[in-house]
Amino acid sequence: MPLKSPNKLRFDLHSTPGGYRGADRPLADIPFTCKEEILVEFDFIVIGAGSAGCAVSAGLAQANIGSVCVLEAGPGDAVPQVKIPFGLLYTMGSKRDWRFKSTSQSSANNRIFNINRGMMIGGSSSINSMVWFRGREDDFDNWQQPGWRWDDVKQDFIDIEQLMQPQQIPTPHPLSVAFAKSFHANSAAPPTPERESAGLFNTNSRNGRRWSAADAFLRPAERSYGLEVITGANVNRILFKENGLKCVELIDGRVVSARRGIVLSAGSIGSPSILMRSGIGPAEQLIELGINIKVDSQQVGQNLIDHPVIGVHHEGRNSGYGLVWNQSLQWAMSPLQWLAKRNGRLTSNFVEAGAFFRVNPATRNDDRPECQIHFIPYMIGYKGRSITSGSGYFADVGVCRPVSRGSLTLASADPLVSPNIDLGVLKEEQDVLTLVGGFKRLRDILANAPMGANRAPEVFPGSAVTSDAEITAHVRARSGTAYHPVGTLAMGDQYSPVTNTLQVRGVDGLWVADASVMPGITSANTNAPSMMIGYRAAKLILEDIKHSH
Numbered sequence: 001m002p003l004k005s006p007n008k009l010r011f012d013l014h015s016t017p018g019g020y021r022g023a024d025r026p027l028a029d030i031p032f033t034c035k036e037e038i039l040v041e042f043d044f045i046v047i048g049a050g051s052a053g054c055a056v057s058a059g060l061a062q063a064n065i066g067s068v069c070v071l072e073a074g075p076g077d078a079v080p081q082v083k084i085p086f087g088l089l090y091t092m093g094s095k096r097d098w099r100f101k102s103t104s105q106s107s108a109n110n111r112i113f114n115i116n117r118g119m120m121i122g123g124s125s126s127i128n129s130m131v132w133f134r135g136r137e138d139d140f141d142n143w144q145q146p147g148w149r150w151d152d153v154k155q156d157f158i159d160i161e162q163l164m165q166p167q168q169i170p171t172p173h174p175l176s177v178a179f180a181k182s183f184h185a186n187s188a189a190p191p192t193p194e195r196e197s198a199g200l201f202n203t204n205s206r207n208g209r210r211w212s213a214a215d216a217f218l219r220p221a222e223r224s225y226g227l228e229v230i231t232g233a234n235v236n237r238i239l240f241k242e243n244g245l246k247c248v249e250l251i252d253g254r255v256v257s258a259r260r261g262i263v264l265s266a267g268s269i270g271s272p273s274i275l276m277r278s279g280i281g282p283a284e285q286l287i288e289l290g291i292n293i294k295v296d297s298q299q300v301g302q303n304l305i306d307h308p309v310i311g312v313h314h315e316g317r318n319s320g321y322g323l324v325w326n327q328s329l330q331w332a333m334s335p336l337q338w339l340a341k342r343n344g345r346l347t348s349n350f351v352e353a354g355a356f357f358r359v360n361p362a363t364r365n366d367d368r369p370e371c372q373i374h375f376i377p378y379m380i381g382y383k384g385r386s387i388t389s390g391s392g393y394f395a396d397v398g399v400c401r402p403v404s405r406g407s408l409t410l411a412s413a414d415p416l417v418s419p420n421i422d423l424g425v426l427k428e429e430q431d432v433l434t435l436v437g438g439f440k441r442l443r444d445i446l447a448n449a450p451m452g453a454n455r456a457p458e459v460f461p462g463s464a465v466t467s468d469a470e471i472t473a474h475v476r477a478r479s480g481t482a483y484h485p486v487g488t489l490a491m492g493d494q495y496s497p498v499t500n501t502l503q504v505r506g507v508d509g510l511w512v513a514d515a516s517v518m519p520g521i522t523s524a525n526t527n528a529p530s531m532m533i534g535y536r537a538a539k540l541i542l543e544d545i546k547h548s549h
Contacts, residue, residue, distance in 0.1 A: 040255075040256045040257065041067075041256075041257045041258075041259055042066075042067040042068060042069040042228065042256065042257075042258060042259070043065065043066025043067045043068065043258070043259050043260045043261075044060050044065075044066060044067070044068045044069070044258060044260055044261050044262070044263065045068075045069050045070075045071060045248055045256060045258040045261075045262045045263070046060070046068065046069070046070045046071070046262075046263045046265055046513075047071050047235050047248065047262065047263065047264050047265060047266050047270075047271075047274065048070075048071070048072065048073075048123065048264070048265035048266040048267065048270060048271075048514065049070045049071075049072035049120075049121050049122065049123060049214065049218060049229060049231075049265075050118060050122065050123020050124055050125065050213065050265060050266075050267055050514065050530075051122075051123050051124060051125040051212075051213045051514075051527055051530040051531050051534065052213075052265045052513045052514040052515070052530045052531060052533050052534030052537070053070060053072075053123065053213075053263075053265030053266075053513070053514070053534060054070075054122065054123075054125075054212075054213035054214050054216070054217040054218040054531075054534065055160070055213060055217050055513075055531050055532075055533075055534030055535040055537075055538070056263055056265060056513040056534040056535070056537045056538045056541070057070045057217070057218065057221065057227055057263075057265075058217035058218060058220065058221035058225075058227065058538070059534075059535060059537075059538020059539065059542075060263075060538050060541065060542070061221045061225035061226065061227040062221060062224075062225050063538070063542055064225070065260075065542065065545065066259070066260060067226070067228065068225075068226075068227050068228065069227075069228040069229075069230065069256065070218070070227065070228070070229045070230070071230055071233035071235060071248060071250075071256070072120070072121055072229065072230065072231045072232075072233060073119055073232070073233060073234035073235065073266075073270075074095075074096055074118070074119035074120035074121070074231065074232075075095070075096065075120050075121075075231055075232065076120065076121050076231055077096075077120050077121040077122045077126045077212065077214055081094075082096070082120070082122070082126050082127075082210060082212075083209050083210055084209065084210070084338060084346050084347075085130060085169070085203075085205055085208075085209065085210055085346065085347050085348060085349045086334075086345065086346040086347070086348055086349075086350075087210075087346075088127060088128065088129060088130075088349070088350065089350070089387070091118075091126070091127045092116050092127060093114075093116070095119075096118065096119055096120040096126070096127060097116050097117065097118065097119060097127060098115075098116075098117040098118075098119045098269070098270075099114070099116070100114075100115035100116075100117060100269055100418060100421055101113070101114065101115065101418065101421070102114075102115060102421045102422065102423045102425075103420050103421060103422045105422075105423060105424075105425045105426075107404075107424075107425060107426040107427050107432075107476065108425050108426055108476050108477075108479055109476050109477050111477075113423055113425065113480060113481060114480075115269065115421060115423070115481075115483065115485065116483050117267055117269060117270075117483075117485075120231075121212075121214045121218065121229070121231065122212035122213055122214035122215075122218075123213070123267065124267070124483075124527065124530075125204065125212040125213040125214070125527055125531070126210065126212045126214065128483070128527055129203075129349045129350050129351040129374075130203040130204045130205055130210060130349045130527075131201050131202075131203060131349070131351055131354075131374075131524075131525040131527070132164070132166035132201070132202040132203055132204050132525070132527070132528050133192075133193065133202075133522075133524035133525045133528055134157050134522075134524075134528050134529065134532075135193065135522030135523050135524055135526075135528075135529055136193045136194055136368070136400075136522070136523040136524075137150040137154075137194065138150070138368075139401075139520065139522045139523055140152075140153055140522075142520060143491070143518070143519045143520060144519070145491050145492075145500045145519065146500050147500055147501070147540070148491070148500060153532055153536065156532050156535050156536050157528070157532055159535065160216075160528070160531050160532060160535055163216040163217070164204050164211060164216050164528075164531070165206060165211070166202040166203060166204055166528075167202060167203065167205065167206070168190070168200045168201070168202060168203070169200075169203055169205060169208075169347050169348060169349055169352060170208055170342065170343045170347050171343045171344055171345070171347060171348075172200055172348070172352045172353070172377075173320060173321060173345075173348070173352060173377035174454055175319065175320050175375075175377040175393055175451060175454050176200060176352035176353040176375060176377050177200070177353075178449055178450050178451045178452065178454065179198065179353045179354075179355075179375045179395075179446075179449045179451070180198055180199045180200045180353045181198070181449070181450050182198040182355055182445050182448070182449045182450075183196060183197060183198045183355065184197075184198070185450070187199055190202045191354055191355050191356055192356065193356045193368075193369055193372065193400060193523040193524045195356070195367065195369065196355075196356060196357050196358060196361070196367075196369055197355060197356055197369075198353070198354070198355035198356075198373075198445075199353065199354075199355075200352060200353045201349075201351060201352060201353060201354055203349050204527070204528075205347070205349065207342050208338060208341075208342025208343055208346075208347040209342065209347075213531055213534075217531075217534075233250055233256075234250060234251045234252075234415070235248055235249070235250060235251070235266070235274055235415075236249045236250060236251045236274075236277060236415040237249050237274060237277040237278040237279075237415070238262060238274065238275075238278040238510070239255070239278075240278075240279075240294060240507070244508070244509075245257055245258075245259070246258050246261070246262050246509060246510065248262065251415045251416065258509075260509060260545070261509035261510065261511065261541070261545075262509065262510050262511070263510075263511045263512070263513050263537065263541065264504075264510070264511070264512045264513070264514070265512075265513045265514045265534060266514065267485075267514050267515065267516065268304065268408075268485040268486050268487065268488045268489075268514065268515050268516040269408065269419065269421060269485060269488075271488070271489055271512055271514055271516045272300050272301045272408055272419075272488040272489055272497075272516060273408070273410065273415075273419050275297075275300055275489070275497070275504070276291070276300060276301065276409075276410050277291065277410065277413060277415060278294060279291055279292050279293050279294035279295070280294050280295045280297050280300060280497075280504065280506070280507065281295075281296075281297055281300035281301065281410075282296070282297070282298050282300065282301070282409075283296035283298075285409060285410065286410075289410055289412065289413045290413055291410075291413050294506070294507070295504075295505065295506035295507060297497050297505060297506065298495065299489075299490070299492070299495060299496055299497050300488070300489060300497045301407055301408040301409055301419075301488050302405070302407050302488065302490075303405055303407075303487040303488060303490045303519070304405060304406035304407055304408055304421070304422070304423060304424060304485060304486075304487055304488050305402060305404075305405060305406070305424075305485070305486050305487045305518075305520070305521040306402070306406075306423055306425070306481040306482065306483070306484050306485050306486070306521070307372075307398040307399060307400070307402060307481060307482040307484050307521065308398060308399050308402055308404075308425050308426055308431060308435060308479050308480075308481055308482075309374070309396040309397065309398035309399075309435075309479060309480055309481060309482050310396060310397060310435055310438075310439050310474070310475050310478060310479045310480075311394055311395060311396030311397070311478075311480075312394070312395060312396075312439075312442065312443060312446065312458055312460070312461070313380060313382045313392065313394050313458065313459055313460040314392050314393050314394070314446070314456040314457060314458050314459065315379060315390050315391065315392035315456055315457070315459045316391065316392060316455070316456025316457055317391055317456075318391065318453070318454065319391050319392050319393055319454050319455065319456035320376075320377040320378055320379055320391055320392050320393035320454070320456070321345060321348075321377055321378045321379065321391070322378065322379030322389070322390050322391035322392060323379070323387070323388070323389045323390065324389065324390060324391045327391070330345065331345070334346045348377075350376050350378060351374045351375070351376055352375065352376070352377060353375040353377075354372060354373045354374050354375050355372070355373040355375075355445065356369035356371070356372050356373075356400070356523075356524075357369050357370075357371055357373070357438075357441060357445070358370055358371075359371060359434060359437035359438055359441060360437065368400075368523075369400060369523070370399065370400055370401070370434055370437075370438065371397050371398060371399060371400060371434065371435075371438035371441070371442075372397070372398050372400055372523070372524055373395055373396070373397050373398075373442060373445065374395065374396050374398070374482070375393070375394075375395045376393060376394045376395065377393045378392070378393065378394065379391055379392035379393070379394075380392070380394040382459075382460040391456075392456055392459070393456065395442060395446060396442075396480075397435070397438040397439055397441075397442040398435075398438075398482050399431050399434045399435055399438065400523040400524065401520070401521065401523055402428075402431045402434075402521065403428045403430050403431060404424045404425065404426060404427040404428040404431050405424050405427070405487075406421070406422040406423045406424025406425070406427075407422050407424070407488075408420065408421050408422070408488050421485075423481060423485070425479065425481060426475070426476065426479065432472060432475060432476075435475050435479065436468060436471045436472050436475055439471055439474075439475065440471065443458070446458075461474050461478070482525070484515075484521065484525065484526040485515070486515040486516065486518040486521050486522075486526055487515075487516065487518050487519065487520070487521065488516045489512050489516040489517055490516070490517060490518060490519045491517050491518075491519055492519055497512075498511075498512050498517055501540045501543070501544060502517060502537050502540055502541070503544065508548075511537060511540075511541055511544075513533055513534045513537030513538075514530060514533060514534065515529070515530045515533065517533060518533075
């Protein structure tokens with residue numbers, strides 16, 4: 001649709017007393033009034049109510065430095081499929097998912113990968129499997145960024161975890177409990193990427209329900225500090241005025257202005273896309289698309305990283321959860337269990353347990369685990385459908401610190417056209433070798449886990465894939481990612497898109513706070529580090545503001 005001139009499109013929120021403060025009322029329902037003399041204004045605008053956006057907006061609102069508004073492209077999160085952990089089965093791939101697709105991946109048999117990202121209040125923390133890991137301590141040291149070493153961020157994680165209270169799910173499947181004893185029979189602790197370990201995962205759940213970044217940060221800030229949240233506000237670009245004023249233009253042409261600053265928290269896909277549509281990115285690419293250049297920033301969209309994974313499927317009667325007749329009563333009772341006691345199989349986050357391990361522990365001096373296992377006590381299909389009949393379990397292994405890198409570029413200046421997302425999966429042979437070795441040891445760990453009568457045979461890929469050559473071919477043909485895209489606006493040297501205080505280079509009053517700023521991926525699930533980045537960003541922005549006056 002053609003964009004309207006921001007100079008002519010003016011409206012005000014004050015037709016509703018006190019402005020809009022509800023997280024579940026879409027922008028289209030707000031009765032705007034066009035007035036030449038009034039432009040909707042806030043002191044700060046945060047673009048994206050995801051894991052980092054919730055944290056940074058709450059920190060800014062709590063500081064009482066002016067009005068703060070969060071613009072979220074998707075709807076609210078007050079629906080059962082979000083609040084019930086098992087509901088992620090229904091949210092992934094739904095209207096609450098951006099449903100991005102990668103470009104054809106040349107190192108993975110030219111396959112196109114799904115890239116699931118939350119599009120709702122809470123972002124991916126409202127759609128993911130809720131697994132909670134900080135990462136390794138040296139992940140942050142290896143970023144080599146002042147202010148981001150482990151000693152700098154440790155207290156931020158502690159503060160966040162007081163709000164999130166990560167914990168194991170109330171009723172894990174017996175298979176998950178058994179897998180958790182793979183390395184140490186008496187270990188009750190969750191696994192850690194700091195060493196070889198197995199266990200039940202900690203999750204961002206509370207009392208049997210999902211506890212997202214919106215629950216921990218956004219809603220308390222709405223209630224106590226006047227944070228404004230607008231849903232259905234899909235952002236096209238940022239407009240830069242001659243007087244220093246910055247405005248956010250939505251894809252329908254409407255404009256909201258920021259008196260003091262804008263924070264991009266749209267994630268590793270959304271944030272670089274918005275910056276490039278705003279004229280900040282590789283100049284030659286943007287000129288080809290007819291975009292006026294604000295800052296020639298060559299690294300915008302580069303350094304895309306995700307964890308590659310490959311899995312094995314087991315099937316057998318009386319093993320894991322599944323669609324079988326003898327489990328029908330338990331499935332029928334599960335909604336009542338959840339409603340009455342907040343336990344039972346609907347409290348499952350699917351990825352209930354896992355491990356970290358070294359591929360060749362006897363031959364390596366480096367004791368850092370190279371691989372992570374996600375264990376799922378459910379029958380997952382492998383013949384084209386993810387949900388199928390039968391009882392079984394599934395586990396995948398991923399590379400903790402992949403060396404392959406991808407990139408993101410705009411396919412069009414039209415915000416309704418998805419960007420070109422090259423995940424760069426398995427581009428580097430080192431990642432292939434690690435995944436092949438990890439796959440072999442995954443099989444060994446599953447074979448020796450104390451699963452007892454619940455054990456089931458491997459059915460895919462099975463005995464047809466045993467040699468290194470066969471496993472390598474299988475990895476290229478069937479691997480996926482863990483849905484952990486990071487790094488597209490990485491902090492770094494003077495040529496990087498953002499500074500170590502998260503300011504966009506070349507633009508005052510514009511910051512980025514999400515996983516896109518990671519120089520390297522953390523060694524486990526990335527949701528907790530994303531919240532840490534948002535939480536820390538609020539403090540850095542406040543420091544910037546203090547020193548700018």
